[in-house]
Amino acid sequence: MLHYFQTSRTQPKLVLAAALFLLLSAVSSGCTPKEIAIQNLGLINEARAEAGAAPLQWDEQAATKAQAWAERMAAANTMSHSEVTDGMGTEWNHLGENVGYGKSIQVVHGNFLNSQRHYDTMVASKYTSAGVGVAFSGKVMFVAEVYRG
Secondary structure, three states: OOOOOOOOOOOOHHHHHHHHHHHHHHHOOOHHHHHHHHHHHHHHHHHHHHHHHOOEOHHHHHHHHHHHHHHHHHHOOOOOOOOOOOOOOOOOOOOOEEEEEEEHHHEEEEEEHHOHHHHHHHHHHOOEEEEEEEEEEOEEEEEEEEEEE
């Protein structure tokens, strides 16, 4: 489901369980893709806090790019990385991207946590903002996370 699936990373179960409960409640109430994307940034920031990294701010330009890419992946029903610099202008020193798919944001985020490369991108201190895109192909959720620093 992810491009790079390396080592497992254990996270404190109580924090993760509480976050998953809140997200499951929100998703089951019919959240929009934008609402799911914003909730995902909250999960990213929880992982960053546990790793000692500063929280990321929502980045609308990165979110626009991520949303367009998530929609493209969903339309093609396949996962791939974008050309991360496309649509990101010149106001950055570092860009990164995680892409994945699954039945829920919890599944996708869990896979990112359990993939060393995706986790490293998520918690890298060189990033200060991020945007997330979410799109569906049937019951499959495609997610793109674009990081900027």
